[in-house]
Amino acid sequence: MKLDFIPHNEKIIEEMLNTIGVNTIDDLFQDIPDDIKIKKLNLSSGLSEPDLLRYLKSLSLQNKVYSYSFLGAGCYYHYIPSIVDFVISRPEFYSSYTPYQAEASQGYLQAIYEYQTIISKVTHMDIANASMYDGSTALAEAAIMATIITGKNKVILLEGIHPEYIEVVKTYCWGQEIDHKIIKENQLKNEITEDIAAVLFQSPNFFGDIENIEDMVRIIRDRSQKCLIIQVMTDPTCLGILKPPGELDIDIYVAEGQAFGISPSFGGPGLGVFTAKQKYLRKMPGRLIGKTKELYGEKTGFILTLQVREQHIRREKASSNICTNQALCSLAALIYLLSLGKTGLKEIAVQNFQKAHYLKSELIKLSGYEILNKKPTYNEFMLKCPNIEALINECKKKDLLPPLKMSKYYPKLDDVALVCVTECNSQKSIEKFIDAAKNAIENY
Amino acid sequence: MASKELLIFEKGNGKSHKNFIPKMEIEGIDIDEIIPPIYQRAQLSIPDTPEIEIVRHYINLSQKNYGVDNGIYPLGSCTMKYNPKINEITARLSGFSQIHPLQEENQGAMEVIYETSKMLGEITGMEGFTLQPAAGAHGELTGLLIMKKYFKSRNVKKSKIIVPDSAHGTNPASAKMAGFSIIELQSDKNGEVPLDQLEYAMKEKDVAGIMLTNPNTLGVFDRQIKEITRIVHENGGLCYYDGANLNPMLGICRPKDMGFDIVHLNLHKTFSTPHGGGGPGSGPVGVVNDLIPFLPKPCIIKTSEGIICKSNNEKSIGRIKAFWGNFGVIIRAYTYILALGSEGLEQVGQISVLNANYLRVLLQKKYDLPYNRICQHEFVLSDKGLPNEVVTEDIAKRILDYGIYAPTIYFPLIVNGAIMIEPTETESKNSLDNFVEVMYKIYEEAHGDPELVKKAPNNTSIGRLDAVLAARKPILHD
Numbered sequence: 001m002k003l004d005f006i007p008h009n010e011k012i013i014e015e016m017l018n019t020i021g022v023n024t025i026d027d028l029f030q031d032i033p034d035d036i037k038i039k040k041l042n043l044s045s046g047l048s049e050p051d052l053l054r055y056l057k058s059l060s061l062q063n064k065v066y067s068y069s070f071l072g073a074g075c076y077y078h079y080i081p082s083i084v085d086f087v088i089s090r091p092e093f094y095s096s097y098t099p100y101q102a103e104a105s106q107g108y109l110q111a112i113y114e115y116q117t118i119i120s121k122v123t124h125m126d127i128a129n130a131s132m133y134d135g136s137t138a139l140a141e142a143a144i145m146a147t148i149i150t151g152k153n154k155v156i157l158l159e160g161i162h163p164e165y166i167e168v169v170k171t172y173c174w175g176q177e178i179d180h181k182i183i184k185e186n187q188l189k190n191e192i193t194e195d196i197a198a199v200l201f202q203s204p205n206f207f208g209d210i211e212n213i214e215d216m217v218r219i220i221r222d223r224s225q226k227c228l229i230i231q232v233m234t235d236p237t238c239l240g241i242l243k244p245p246g247e248l249d250i251d252i253y254v255a256e257g258q259a260f261g262i263s264p265s266f267g268g269p270g271l272g273v274f275t276a277k278q279k280y281l282r283k284m285p286g287r288l289i290g291k292t293k294e295l296y297g298e299k300t301g302f303i304l305t306l307q308v309r310e311q312h313i314r315r316e317k318a319s320s321n322i323c324t325n326q327a328l329c330s331l332a333a334l335i336y337l338l339s340l341g342k343t344g345l346k347e348i349a350v351q352n353f354q355k356a357h358y359l360k361s362e363l364i365k366l367s368g369y370e371i372l373n374k375k376p377t378y379n380e381f382m383l384k385c386p387n388i389e390a391l392i393n394e395c396k397k398k399d400l401l402p403p404l405k406m407s408k409y410y411p412k413l414d415d416v417a418l419v420c421v422t423e424c425n426s427q428k429s430i431e432k433f434i435d436a437a438k439n440a441i442e443n444y
Numbered sequence: 445m446a447s448k449e450l451l452i453f454e455k456g457n458g459k460s461h462k463n464f465i466p467k468m469e470i471e472g473i474d475i476d477e478i479i480p481p482i483y484q485r486a487q488l489s490i491p492d493t494p495e496i497e498i499v500r501h502y503i504n505l506s507q508k509n510y511g512v513d514n515g516i517y518p519l520g521s522c523t524m525k526y527n528p529k530i531n532e533i534t535a536r537l538s539g540f541s542q543i544h545p546l547q548e549e550n551q552g553a554m555e556v557i558y559e560t561s562k563m564l565g566e567i568t569g570m571e572g573f574t575l576q577p578a579a580g581a582h583g584e585l586t587g588l589l590i591m592k593k594y595f596k597s598r599n600v601k602k603s604k605i606i607v608p609d610s611a612h613g614t615n616p617a618s619a620k621m622a623g624f625s626i627i628e629l630q631s632d633k634n635g636e637v638p639l640d641q642l643e644y645a646m647k648e649k650d651v652a653g654i655m656l657t658n659p660n661t662l663g664v665f666d667r668q669i670k671e672i673t674r675i676v677h678e679n680g681g682l683c684y685y686d687g688a689n690l691n692p693m694l695g696i697c698r699p700k701d702m703g704f705d706i707v708h709l710n711l712h713k714t715f716s717t718p719h720g721g722g723g724p725g726s727g728p729v730g731v732v733n734d735l736i737p738f739l740p741k742p743c744i745i746k747t748s749e750g751i752i753c754k755s756n757n758e759k760s761i762g763r764i765k766a767f768w769g770n771f772g773v774i775i776r777a778y779t780y781i782l783a784l785g786s787e788g789l790e791q792v793g794q795i796s797v798l799n800a801n802y803l804r805v806l807l808q809k810k811y812d813l814p815y816n817r818i819c820q821h822e823f824v825l826s827d828k829g830l831p832n833e834v835v836t837e838d839i840a841k842r843i844l845d846y847g848i849y850a851p852t853i854y855f856p857l858i859v860n861g862a863i864m865i866e867p868t869e870t871e872s873k874n875s876l877d878n879f880v881e882v883m884y885k886i887y888e889e890a891h892g893d894p895e896l897v898k899k900a901p902n903n904t905s906i907g908r909l910d911a912v913l914a915a916r917k918p919i920l921h922d
Contacts, residue, residue: 008873025798096512133578133770137578293913
């Protein structure tokens with residue numbers, strides 16, 4: 001008993017072989033030298049659907065799903081409206097591919113056009129592409145794009161960028177022999193010179209801080225007219241309240257869009273949101289959907305456009321090698337943002353601010369705890385703990401997914417937790433966390 | 445329905461909905477006290493739209509879209525096979541979909557990653573695998589960076605890479621992203637790599653190796669594959685296998701045995717995960733023993749304490765994506781491999797080739813087949829000899845009129861007016877026969893009623909679109 005998706009029976013196979021004019025299926029593989037043909041793969045036998053499901057269920061149960069989460073750090077638990085999964089489960093969408101044949105793909109093309117539109121509205125950026133793989137690769141491609149636009153070969157990263165994103169940017173830069181330097185924000189004044197292609201920064205940053213972007217932009221522009229300013233976000237729901245990058249003179253804005261209606265799923269698939277100023281359009285990586293008209297009629301339709309930037313036409317002269325992207329995740333983000341609407345997105349952002357702020361204000365009342373952030377924060381903040389291991393254990397006991405131990409990325413911060421609170425954290429869960437923090441002092 | 449022409453942004457009604465906002469139980473302090481007003485946005489212009497309007501809009505749009513669940517999707521080099529529904533169930537199990545990438549209790553997820561790596565290793569012959577890359581092109585970049593790092597570790601300067609003219613467009617683009625320049629090699633009259641020219645190219649200075657797909661984009665298995673990889677190795681190069689065309693090789697022949705050192709796979713092609721309208725995909729990379737140290741971080745290894753991640757590997761190219769790769773896609777592929785097992789996978793290879801050859805033999809009765817020989821998973825026709833100036837694009841558009849999807853067109857570039865057809869193993873004989881019948885009818889129409897074909901499509905929701913206008917005056921949002 002195993003699953004089998006081949007529709008032919010023996011008789012049909014026989015008929016087809018006759019039509020082809022060969023005797024056996026093996027004859028179709030006559031071009032392959034015999035000495036490299038294999039006899040049999042050393043894999044287990046196939047499984048029937050019930051057996052398969054039972055096994056995978058048992059495997060999934062080895063991963064703990066908590067009632068509430070205080071962990072973020074690049075992947076967030078926000079409520080996902082039921083209609084998101086409903087829409088992306090439509091087989092016409094999910095079982096299609098890149099809409100090369102526009103006339104048979106108008107549904108998807110229009111949806112992605114609407115995605116590009118809604119992302120432009122939320123970010124106030126001139127143009128958005130159809131998607132990149134995730135926030136980290138979007139940032140890396142933005143850095144490369146900046147070197148192409150400016151003809152300069154060095155990028156500066158501010159240290160508040162997600163540490164895994166920094167690593168990805170480094171890898172991409174190494175591939176193209178682009179120089180990079182990681183600096184603190186207060187070093188900006190001294191580090192910006194005419195030979196810099198771009199400054200990359202995250203806000204709200206990995207530590208939770210919301211940067212004074214207007215000041216940063218002024219410092220950079222005062223020192224170089226050429227240098228591009230690239231902002232990244234890991235949780236763009238904050239745009240329900242925060243000033244969008246398009247109003248802050250940001251050249252390229254990228255984000256991890258997982259927070260927009262995509263389940264955590266162990267960190268992937270997510271969504272690379274990629275936006276830029278209009279003048280950089282032709283240097284942009286990734287698919288773009290454009291509006292056009294019928295050739296022999298007057299109806300408006302949608303089509304993949306500016307494909308001359310892309311690898312399948314330009315080959316080694318393309319602006320990027322990206323082909324398959326994260327289309328279905330773009331669709332999820334679109335449905336998420338539409339479901340919330342401006343009222344909902346704002347409300348979500350307000351709740352994230354307020355709930356996280358509430359927890360902060362309760363925690364500083366406890367002796368031994370300290371909030372390390374000096375700047376405003378959104379839904380994450382750094383908590384210095386008297387006994388971080390005890391806090392983690394206490395959280396687990398209360399069925400709370402514990403916050404991140406910062407020492408995972410910054411060994412020196414061995415008593416610091418990065419705590420995340422979203423709209424999904426009920427008052428009860430926040431009280432439980434406060435109890436856990438108390439117990440972590442008292443019982444150890 | 446006229447309303448379908450509207451964009452969703454015209455369907456809001458100004459009434460605000462708070463359906464998805466949990467109750468605010470605590471007393472939040474005023475937002476201006478948390479975040480200075482100067483940091484706040486003045487307005488947000490996305491509409492408030494009733495749920496029913498959103499649902500109807502996208503259900504109606506979905507009806508203007510065609511997927512493999514609607515019918516044959518013979519897009520060459522894309523392997524549009526049926527996506528088993530069980531994949532969707534397993535990927536949505538809460539123990540997979542609701543877990544955080546940085547949480548500690550993750551042994552089930554780590555096992556999925558580890559076991560999938562092992563099974564892909566068996567399928568390709570490769571000794572080490574990373575599942576980090578998010579798509580095929582991302583896998584290519586990863587594989588090429590591994591190549592680059594390998595040579596660097598040996599203090600050998602290698603700056604060029606050989607890519608045949610039949611390669612997927614991503615190959616040269618990825619090579620450039622990894623900092624290589626490209627030596628393009630012309631295929632011979634059989635669509636294969638000419639050995640003498642390969643040898644000549646390999647003798648050039650600084651050549652890192654070759655990127656090849658086999659069977660190639662003509663659907664042809666290069667009979668001299670072992671000679672090709674030998675020549676590259678003897679000249680100090682490495683061989684990269686583009687796994688976009690692995691489907692027909694399942695259980696038949698393995699890239700490692702052909703002599704390749706690095707391979708990327710497309711889980712959304714060969715391993716049945718849905719193409720999603722253009723992603724998300726997954727592009728695992730496999731390597732031979734010597735290259736394992738260069739795989740991206742983190743590496744997943746099995747120890748006595750369970751499956752763990754190792755991230756202190758000095759020779760590694762570094763990280764190429766945050767977290768663990770497209771895990772949700774990986775589970776679907778894992779589900780598929782477990783479902784089929786060794787015999788099922790072998791059948792996939794066999795029947796994908798049977799189906800392609802069946803179509804080839806029937807279609808070459810009417811259409812030009814420039815490389816006329818037994819094919820593997822796909823084959824390429826051309827518009828040569830069609831009457832009344834009917835060209836490939838016309839054929840493709842007319843196919844849409846018959847309610848099915850068109851093949852890949854104008855690729856590979858080495859065939860003028862290419863029509864690249866890959867049926868996959870999951871198409872029934874009836875479905876294939878129907879496709880043949882449609883192609884025959886269009887052939888007759890090209891002779892008898894060419895305007896019908898040249899103005900196609902006529903039965904789709906919209907007529908042929910103006911691509912030139914779209915590119916000249918790009919309108920990318922409303």
